[in-house]
Amino acid sequence: MRTSIAPPATRRWPARRRGPASLSGTGPLRRVGVGLMWLIVLANVAGLGWMALQAFRDTRSILATPWGLPKGFSVENFVEAWTVSDFATATWNSTWVTLVSSVLTVAVAAPAAYWLSRQESRLSRGLTLFFVLGLGVPVQVILIPLFVMLNSVRLIDSLVGLNLVYIGLSMPFTVFLLTGFFRSLPAELEEAAALDGASPAGVFWRVMLPMAKGGMLTAFVLQLIGHWNETLLAVTLLHSTENYTLPVALISFVQQQTYSGADWGGLFAGLCIIVLPMLAVYVWLGRRLTEGLTLGMGK
Amino acid sequence: MTTTALPRASSPETRSTPARRGGSLADQRRRLFVPFVGPALLLYVVLFVVPIFGAVWISFHKWAGSGPMTWSGIDNYRGLVADPLFRQSLGNTLKLLFVVGIAIFVLSFAMALVLRDMAGRKIVRSVIFFPHLVNALVYGILVGFIFNPDGLANSILKPLGVDAPPQWLAQDNLFPLIMVTMVWMTTGYYTTILMAGVDRIPPYYYEDCALAGANAWQRLRHVILPLTWDVFGVCAVLWTISSVKIFEIIWIFGASNGTGVPPAQTWTAAVYTYVTAFSGDSIPAYGAATASAVLSLFLVTVLVVLLRRVMRRDVIEF
Known part of the structure; x- marks a missing residue:
């Protein structure tokens, strides 16, 4: 970040000692x-x-x-949290809801994003905008209608229902992120593959997907984080303890404490269970995440 | 939705083999609309777009969730405007949006400037970004412990001679505390975004500044701010959207006071919507709840449009 052009160090002007790259004054x-x-x-x-x-x-x-x-x-607190307070079930529920919904989100959004990024027509521009507009909608708007809809097909208090909701909800951001990503990939390889006789679907599957691995991994992990931490919908849609995801279990644990006396040790163990996987993901893919969440949004 | 997939395709009979020979990759790809875009579009429309319109529809009715819906026109909206609780909730959301928003922006910008040429900036950036990945519930619970009467805050104040520490978690003090927590949690994320913007400024601008003898303030005013203006715009839009849905950090304080519902002084628009529809104590008012959510959507829309107007400047190429 610092340029190699070293400025002459002059005593007369202290601010310059740090060189022209220094911005924040004296x-x-x-x-x-x-x-x-x-x-x-x-x-x-x-x-x-x-x-x-x-x-x-x-x-x-x-x-x-x-x-x-x-x-x-x-590890008493952890054992207690895991067994008595049933964080085990919640962790398992959170894990599989998060994994399944994130995999499916990317699997569904990637082809759509690819198509939208490669097609130059009014339809594709309109559809991209249509997806992006969803980014501005606060979750509470669709909360009640979703509750009513899922209730009518008996998917309330069901992790399958929650999965579906998460996938639908993630479409705007994932399509937006991946469209930008596919746009940044060169088109020459596709044309070459097409000349070699690959079908368009084959081009996507064998040429584009391998190139897009990085972007798709970013999208996947961002969804992983989003779905792992999602609270409002989970609280609304899940009612029985055996279906609770971690945030819901945590809220209900805090609620029980007001009757059974404070159990801060157990609570902190529960907090660790919800934070540590995020820390692990962050240590594993930190840079990619930061870039996906910042540069991706900046475009 | 599927019939518009072939806007420029030739007539149906000639499409099969001749198009394959003559058609470019783009032509063939266009036909993949249904398998490629179809599933995403279907999920998005059914689980996102339809509920939005559903919300608008429900907001014009009086409905308890089951039983008959009765058309009530804009009664729900009128009721909301007259409801002091809703006004307070909306006021809190606006406080989060503007007061917390401005605090976050000033702090993140200052931090981005300090971090630009600071040793160890990568470590700092990774650490301050992390809270963005943590559920806000965690911070709510930690704050609840730090400021409880036996908590960390008072244990620091006691040796300093403060015998009557403030009632941190009293109903009236809770919301300011939540606002401070939001600043703490969120600033790192926006710092990271702003840093990307500040880093983009080529160093020769600063060299020019040095040659022209510009002081720190002039440099900020005439170089850094104009060149990062578009990033500010993006951040403002992001914060507008995310501040309107703040829910869990408020909600956890309700869980810890035993009633399950946080004190009304702390409600945000999202909490209002949830409580009005699902709080079990009274007859659920789906109409009023969705109306309040639709108003939030309206607020976001207006603010984003305004922001784009205000923040629009000629893009500076550099």
């Missing part, structure tokens, strides 16, 4: 800014680290000494 203010940045980083890491550590302590000691450290790593 020395002291900047040092404060840098210090604050590291403080924010520290607070972020410490907050989540603290949560993870407290998950290994029992509620009484958490309340007595909230700054205390666990004495050894007793």
Whole structure:
């Protein structure tokens, strides 16, 4: 990011010492800014680290000494959360709903995005816009009609129903993201493959899909994160404990505490269960995610 | 939806073999409309577009979810405007949109500037981005613990001699606390987007600035802001859309007070919609609930259109 053109260091003008690449003004203010940045980083890491550590302590000691450290790593809270509070079922439900709906979302959206990106017609432009407009619709608008619709086909309180809803809901963003991605791929290879006698479907399957692996992985992981954390629809559509996804289970766990007494240890264990997979995905694919969520939206 | 798939195809009889020989890849591809776009379009229309129109339809009725729907015209909307609870919820949503929004923007922009040439910027960026991937419930619960009477905040204040710490989680203080939490959670995401914009500015602009003797403020005003203006526009639209659906971080505070419903002082438009339709205590009012959601959609639409107007500038090529 810093250019190789080193500016002459002059004492006379302190702001220039840092070179022309420096934007944010003079020395002291900047040092404060840098210090604050590291403080924010520290607070972020410490907050989540603290949560993870407290998950290994029992509620009484958490309340007595909230700054205390666990004495050894007793996994009691996790076992309790997993078995008694039934986070196991919720984790399993969340996992398979998230995986299935994300795979299907990409599988359905990718061909559509490919077609829309390669076709130059009023129809394709109109349809792309039609998909993109969905991005601006707040979820609560479709909440009640979806509830009524699913109720009439007996898909309320059903993970299949929730899956379907997630797939439909993800279409605008995924089609939008992948259309942009397919547009950035060169068309020459397709033409060459077509000259070699490949059918259009074959071109898509054998030429475009391998090239689009990166973009599709990004889209998949973004959906994974979105569906794993989705709360409003899950709360509305799922009613029985055995169908709860993790956010719903967490809410109901917090609700029960007001009757059964606070169980912060168990709660922090539950929070770890919902956060850790996201951390794992982030460590695995961090850069791709950041780019997908920022540059992808910037276009 | 399928019949329009072949706008420029030749007549049906000649389409089979001759087109294959003479037709380009594009011609053949056009025929893949139904298998390629069909499923996505079908799912999108059935599970997204139809419910939107359904919502508008329901909002003109009085309906308890089951039983007969009675047409009531714009009564639901009139009722909402007169309902102090709805006005408060909408007010809270607007607070999130504007107050939290402006705080996020000022902070993210400042952070993007600091981060531009700071050592360790990649680490900082990865860390501050992470909250975007975490369910807001988690932050709600953490804040609930940090600020509970025995929590971390008071345990810091006590040694400092504060004997009567504020009632952090009292009904009237809760919403400001939630607003601060939203800023904490969201700033990193927008910083990352703005950084992408600031990084795009070629270094010779700054060299020009240095030659012209521009001070930091002038550089900000005449170089950085104009060149990142379009990214700001995108961020503003993104925040408008996402702030209107804020729900779970509010909801979790209802779960923890035992009633299942958060205090009315903290409701947002999304919470209002949910409670009006599904809160079990009273007869569900689907009409009023959808009407409030449709108003949210209207709000988003108006604001996005306005933002695009206001933020539109001549694109600066560089």
